[in-house]
Amino acid sequence: MTGELGQLALCLALALSVVQAFSGLFGATRGDVRVMAMGRGAALGSFVFIALAFFTLMFAYVTSDFSVMAVAENSHTAKPLIYKITGVWGNHEGSMVLWMLILGIYSAAIAMSQPEGSDANARLGSRALGVQALIAIAFLVFILLTSDPFLRLYPQPFEGNGLNPLLQDPGLAFHPPLLYLGYVGLSASFSFAAAALLDSRNDAAWVRRARPFAIAAWTALTLGIAGGSWWAYYTLGWGGFWFWDPVENASLMPWLIATALIHSMMASERTGAFKSWTLLLAIAGFSFSLIGTFLVRSGVLNSVHAFANDPRRGLFILMILFVAITSPLVLFAWRAPKLPPGAAFDIVSRETGILLNNLLLTAAAATILIGTLYPLVLDAAEGIKISVGPPYFTATVIPMMALLAVAMPFGPIFLWRRSHFKPAVWSLRFAIAAGVVALCVALAVARPMSLLGMCAVGLGIWLIAGSATDIARRAGDWRRVRLLPATAFTSALAHAGLGVVALGVAGTSVWKSEAIQVVAPHQTMQIGGYTLRLENTERAQGPNYLADRAEFTVFSGGQKIAVLHPEKRSYPVEQTATSESSIRTTGVSDLYVVLGDPQQGGGWVVRAYYNPMAPFIWLGGVIMALAGFTALGARLGAALRSRRQSPNLVSEPAE
Amino acid sequence: MTPKKQRRLAFAITLLLAGGGAAALAVYALQDNVLFFYSPSDIAAHPEKVPAGRAFRIGGLVEKGSVKRDRGLEIQFVVTDGKNAVPVRYSGVLPDLFREGQGVVALGARGSDGVFTASEVLAKHDERYMPPEVVDALKRSGHWQEGHGSAGAS
Numbered sequence: 001m002t003g004e005l006g007q008l009a010l011c012l013a014l015a016l017s018v019v020q021a022f023s024g025l026f027g028a029t030r031g032d033v034r035v036m037a038m039g040r041g042a043a044l045g046s047f048v049f050i051a052l053a054f055f056t057l058m059f060a061y062v063t064s065d066f067s068v069m070a071v072a073e074n075s076h077t078a079k080p081l082i083y084k085i086t087g088v089w090g091n092h093e094g095s096m097v098l099w100m101l102i103l104g105i106y107s108a109a110i111a112m113s114q115p116e117g118s119d120a121n122a123r124l125g126s127r128a129l130g131v132q133a134l135i136a137i138a139f140l141v142f143i144l145l146t147s148d149p150f151l152r153l154y155p156q157p158f159e160g161n162g163l164n165p166l167l168q169d170p171g172l173a174f175h176p177p178l179l180y181l182g183y184v185g186l187s188a189s190f191s192f193a194a195a196a197l198l199d200s201r202n203d204a205a206w207v208r209r210a211r212p213f214a215i216a217a218w219t220a221l222t223l224g225i226a227g228g229s230w231w232a233y234y235t236l237g238w239g240g241f242w243f244w245d246p247v248e249n250a251s252l253m254p255w256l257i258a259t260a261l262i263h264s265m266m267a268s269e270r271t272g273a274f275k276s277w278t279l280l281l282a283i284a285g286f287s288f289s290l291i292g293t294f295l296v297r298s299g300v301l302n303s304v305h306a307f308a309n310d311p312r313r314g315l316f317i318l319m320i321l322f323v324a325i326t327s328p329l330v331l332f333a334w335r336a337p338k339l340p341p342g343a344a345f346d347i348v349s350r351e352t353g354i355l356l357n358n359l360l361l362t363a364a365a366a367t368i369l370i371g372t373l374y375p376l377v378l379d380a381a382e383g384i385k386i387s388v389g390p391p392y393f394t395a396t397v398i399p400m401m402a403l404l405a406v407a408m409p410f411g412p413i414f415l416w417r418r419s420h421f422k423p424a425v426w427s428l429r430f431a432i433a434a435g436v437v438a439l440c441v442a443l444a445v446a447r448p449m450s451l452l453g454m455c456a457v458g459l460g461i462w463l464i465a466g467s468a469t470d471i472a473r474r475a476g477d478w479r480r481v482r483l484l485p486a487t488a489f490t491s492a493l494a495h496a497g498l499g500v501v502a503l504g505v506a507g508t509s510v511w512k513s514e515a516i517q518v519v520a521p522h523q524t525m526q527i528g529g530y531t532l533r534l535e536n537t538e539r540a541q542g543p544n545y546l547a548d549r550a551e552f553t554v555f556s557g558g559q560k561i562a563v564l565h566p567e568k569r570s571y572p573v574e575q576t577a578t579s580e581s582s583i584r585t586t587g588v589s590d591l592y593v594v595l596g597d598p599q600q601g602g603g604w605v606v607r608a609y610y611n612p613m614a615p616f617i618w619l620g621g622v623i624m625a626l627a628g629f630t631a632l633g634a635r636l637g638a639a640l641r642s643r644r645q646s647p648n649l650v651s652e653p654a655e
Numbered sequence: 656m657t658p659k660k661q662r663r664l665a666f667a668i669t670l671l672l673a674g675g676g677a678a679a680l681a682v683y684a685l686q687d688n689v690l691f692f693y694s695p696s697d698i699a700a701h702p703e704k705v706p707a708g709r710a711f712r713i714g715g716l717v718e719k720g721s722v723k724r725d726r727g728l729e730i731q732f733v734v735t736d737g738k739n740a741v742p743v744r745y746s747g748v749l750p751d752l753f754r755e756g757q758g759v760v761a762l763g764a765r766g767s768d769g770v771f772t773a774s775e776v777l778a779k780h781d782e783r784y785m786p787p788e789v790v791d792a793l794k795r796s797g798h799w800q801e802g803h804g805s806a807g808a809s
Contacts, residue, residue, distance in 0.1 A: 237751075344662065359669065363677035370681045374689075385692035385788050387712060392688035396680050516728055516747060568751075577751040596748040605728065607748050 003068050003150040006056035010097075010144060013049035013104075016042045017136040020107075024130025025198075028123040036118065036126040043111040043129050046136065047104035054101045057149050058088050066160050069153040070094060076162040076573050078544040086172040087163045092297060092313070093149035095176060099293070100139055102177075102184040106213065107132040110188060113209070113639075124205055127195035128188070135187055138320045146313045162573035165545070171231030175224060179251055182221025183289040186258060188213030190286035190328070193279045197331045200338060207268045207278060212635050214265060214282075218258040219628025225251050226621025237579040237594040239609035241508060241617055244393040249372045250292030253365045257285040260361040263354045271416050272343035273351045276336060277358070283332070287325045288365065294321050295372070346418040353411035360404045367396040398452070405459040405502065409466025412491045413473070431469045435462030446511055453510030456502045463499025467492035487634045493627035500620030507589075507613025514610075516596075520603035528610025530591055531555040532564075537595075537604065545569040547580075550595050550604065554584060566595040566606075590614040690762065694792030695739035698765075707767045713741060714760040714789040722755055734759060734771070737798025741765075745773040752778040758789040 020042035027035030057070075061084045066072040074091040075084060083090075089098040107129060114125040143149070189210045196206035228251070233241040242248060261281040268278045294317045345351035371388045378384050409431055413424045425432070439458030446453060470492045475481045515527045524533045535551040547567040554562040564582040571578070584591045589612045596605030691704075692712045698705055705711055713734055721733035730745045732755075743761055753759060753776065763773035 355669075359673040363673055366674075367677055367681040367684075370678075371685070374685060385791070387690045387692065388685065389688055389690055392684045395684040395688065396677075399680070400677070518728065579751055594748070600724075605748050 002056050002060055002065065003152060006053045006060075007144075007148070007150045009049045009053035009056065010140060010150075013046045013053065013100075014137065014140040014144070016046035016049065017133045017140060020046060021130050021133035021137060024126050024128075024133055028126040028130070028195075028198075031118045031123065033116075033118045033122075036122060039126055039129050039133075040111040040114055043107045043132070046133075047108040050097075050100050050104040053150075054088075054097050057094060057097055058085060060150075061085065061088050061094075064160065066158070067152055067154070067156040068149075069151045070149045072153050072157050072160045074163050075160040076544065077159065078573065079163060079168070080543050082170070082173065083163060083168045087167075089176050090163050090167045090172055093143075093147045095180075096139070096143050096147050096297075097149055098177065099180055099184060100136065100143065102180045103132070103136055103139065103187060105181075106185055106188045107136065109213070110191070110209075120199070120201065121205055121209070124192070124195050124199055124201075125209060127198050128191040128206075128209070131191035131194045132187060135191070135324070138323075142313075142316050142320065146316055159573075162544075162571070165569065165571045165574055165576050165578045166235065168544075168571075169231065169235055171227065171235065175228045175231055177224075178220050178227060179224030182217045182219075182224050182258070183251075183254060183292060185213060185217025185220060186254060186261075186282075186285040186289050188217070189261060189282040190324075193282035194328050194331065196279065197328065197335050200335050204269050204272060204275075207265050210282065211262070211265045211269060212632060214258065214262050214285075215628050215631050215635075217285075218255070218262050219625050219632065221251070221255045221258055222621055222628065223625045225255055226618050226625070229621075230618045233614070234581055234583060235578075237581050237607070239508075239512065239514070239581075239592050239594075239611060241505075241614070244371075244390045246372045247292075247296050249368050249393075250295045253368050253372075254285060254288040254292060256361045256365040256368075257281060257288050260358045260365075261285050263357050267351050267354045267416075268342075271345065271351065273345055274354070274358075275342040276332075276339055277342070279332060281358070281362075283325070283328045284362075287321070288369075290317070290321045290324055291369070293317060343417075345416075348414065348421050349419045350411060350414040350416050353407060353414055356407050357404065357411065360400045364397050364400045367400075368393065371396070402455060402459060405463055405498070408463060408495050408498070409469065412470045412495070413466075427473055428466060428469055431462055431465035434465035435459065438462075448511075450510045453506045456506035456510075460499040460502035460506065463502065464496045467496035467499070470495075485634070486630050490627045490631045490634075493630060494624050497620045497623030497625075497627065500616050500623055502620075504613045504616030504618075504620060508611045508617065512609055512611045512614075515608045517606055517608075518599055518603045519606045523603070525606060525608065527608040528589075528591065528612075529556065530561075530610070532593065532606075532608060534604070534606070540567070542569065544573060545571045548595065548598070550606075552582070552593055554591065562591075564591075564593050566593045568595045585615055587615055588613060692760075692788050694736045694788075694796065695734060695741045696736050696792070696796050698741060699739040705765055708764050710762070710764045712760055712762050712788075713743070713771055714758070714792055715740075716789070716793070717753070717755050717757055717759050719755045734761065736792045736796040738796040741771050742769070743771045743773050745776055747776075749776055750778040754778075760788060 020039050023035045023042060024039035027039055060068045060071050061075050062081065064071065064075060064077045064084070070091060070093045074094075075087050079087065089095040110125060110129055110132065114129070115122050192206045192210035228248070229241045232243070233239070261278070264274045264278045264281055267273045268275055294314065297313055297317055371392050375386050375388055378386055409428055410424055413427055435458045438461035439454050442454040442457040443449070471481060471484070471489065472478060474488045475484050513528050515525055517525045519525055519534045521534050521536050524531050531554070533553045533555065535553055537548055537550045540547040540549040547569045549565055549567045552564040552566070553560055554564060562584045564584055566582040567580040569578050569580060570576070579594050581592055581594045589610065592609040592611060594607040596607055598604050690710060690712050692714060693705060695713070695715055698713070715734040715736040718733040718735045718740060723731045725731075728746050730749060731742065733740045733742050745761070757778065760777045761771065761773035762775040762777070763771055765771050
């Protein structure tokens with residue numbers, strides 16, 4: 001019964017999306033208030049039905065209803081409740097429903113922020129809702145035709161197949177939803193850009209409406225990527241945090257474009273520069289999200305993210321991708337000659353900084369795209385199987401990011417339109433000194449000596465000190481910092497966050513130490529100045545797995561400082577084994593222990609890593625996301641205040 | 656030229672330079688960092704493609720009964736596609752899903768003795784899944800059986 005209810009809800013959501021598309025687009029063309037209001041209502045209704053379908057599916061998982069094929073294939077009664085819930089999106093069908101749910105959330109948010117009346121702003125929002133509905137229609141048809149999550153299974157099995165144990169982790173609770181909030185959130189900028197092109201008015205109005213959604217998407221994407229990297233770090237047992245896996249690249253490319261987009265939007269809204277370029281970036285951002293969806297969902301890749309696949313799905317997404325990329329570009333080519341030119345700016349100005357940011361970020365995204373697609377193209381064209389490994393990506397992306405980091409602190413110091421170079425350098429003198437000192441300290445202290453590591457440390461400190469300079473300059477005096485509005489901190493936080501990430505990446509990739517050794521009980525091994533002693537191993541029973549659980553005592557300078565419990569788990573249902581690493585973090589470094597295979601003569605293979613500054617990678621990600629939350633919070637506060645004062649007034653942005 | 660046109664020209668030139676620079680960097684980096692995939696039969700047919708010391712990826716099934724561990728960390732096994740086989744040496748910890756008779760992909764280079772020294776060994780991510788290169792290699796050598804683990808829809 002529940003399965004049919006979910007299917008019906010999806011069909012109703014599809015029907016309402018069709019209504020939303022027609023009333024949103026044609027209501028705006030005719031300037032008819034009632035038709036546009038219908039589009040808004042349809043958006044909210046469609047969201048309600050998608051949510052109903054989503055929770056129906058969740059109900060089937062929680063109650064282990066194995067008459068639903070997706071549940072039988074991906075769940076098991078013995079699985080803990082949290083993994084029954086998160087298992088909803090731990091497979092292709094369910095993850096597409098989550099994708100739709102988040103698209104529905106963004107459409108509903110656009111509908112809620114829609115002003116009354118039939119002025120230009122209302123027509124813009126109405127068209128954006130229409131475009132959102134077109135995306136929703138495409139993906140709902142995709143789900144219903146190729147990936148029905150409610151497909152019945154007869155006869156109903158007594159027990160399900162279970163979930164891939166690598167996914168039975170709290171990471172599954174936060175990583176995909178955050179990533180999707182980011183990916184799908186870029187649809188809002190895309191829809192507003194398409195609406196602006198349909199309107200053939202390219203003023204900053206669409207940027208003003210789309211910018212909060214772009215910031216929200218960027219923030220979620222930042223947290224999703226950082227969270228995914230953390231998950232990979234603690235669960236895969238290699239002590240690495242980023243593998244340049246094609247699926248990771250699929251999330252990094254939209255992030256780079258979204259970062260370029262929120263900067264370019266800032267210029268477009270403030271001074272009117274980069275008008276056409278911002279439109280293109282908004283289109284590109286969601287296009288990269290769709291490319292990511294295609295790479296992950298089509299089966300062309302082999303990865304933990306690529307669930308069991310079906311070539312028809314790939315073809316369908318490829319078609320959506322083609323239409324979604326080409327149609328706005330055709331529209332752009334048609335309208336572009338009529339668009340007013342962007343505002344002028346001097347060669348030394350904040351706009352130039354943003355131009356450099358945009359060039360480097362889009363170039364980085366493009367080189368990652370080349371490296372990710374090249375093996376696929378070569379395989380399809382000539383049947384030659386190759387892979388492009390991390391050396392390619394580090395050789396292309398790292399220099400671009402380094403150049404970006406050198407320029408970043410200048411951006412917020414430069415004035416809009418026209419600025420001067422020498423005074424900017426002078427106000428950054430302390431930050432420059434801090435960066436140089438950090439580089440020298442790294443040169444003197446850190447072993448082994450590494451040019452890349454030294455530069456990363458120098459640049460990281462330069463970014464952090466540059467952010468501090470920016471805040472000090474805005475306040476005029478350190479004692480007045482707390483009087484600054486929250487928005488004064490956004491760029492400083494975001495830039496400093498990247499600096500912190502740079503420190504973490506340098507520490508973990510350049511100065512980590514690794515030890516592999518066979519250790520019997522009561523024997524010890526050395527790593528990064530610590531001594532590990534294996535006390536014992538025991539068989540442990542989890543809710544749906546058996547484990548070999550080791551106990552290590554950690555000594556530092558003869559003092560016992562910690563006890564670590566790495567595990568090797570085997571899941572009987574899925575017939576799979578996983579390693580659970582055990583990590584002791586001091587906040588500035590991690591001691592990371594993994595239990596390997598037992599040896600015939602007794603003893604275990606044990607791998608240990610000492611990762612200096614590893615926690616900074618995720619701390620930096622959280623700081624960057626904090627910048628996004630600050631910007632969003634300020635906008636929301638301003639919108640609520642102005643709504644309270646006069647309900648019909650469109651809120652001015654806080655920035 | 657009007658100042659507006661000059662600005663547009665400058666913008667276009669910067670864009671071209673940046674795009675060209677990025678493309679040049681990408682092509683240059685691709686030349687050095689591409690890893691080819693070969694099955695044991697590919698190597699038997701064209702040994703000249705994999706001179707000793709050139710890094711590539713090899714894939715196939717771990718031959719049953721071939722896994723030998725000496726002194727704990729040194730591991731030797733044989734990768735086969737049913738027709739041909741290549742001995743592999745690896746020192747380190749094998750992935751959790753490494754098993755005899757299962758698909759595997761290893762990254763490394765052959766020594767002058769013909770033994771493949773792996774720097775990285777990848778097994779599949781879960782029970783249902785086989786690396787697509789391995790499926791392809793087995794199909795080409797005629798040793799693919801449904802039930803080895805399906806790479807397609809399940």
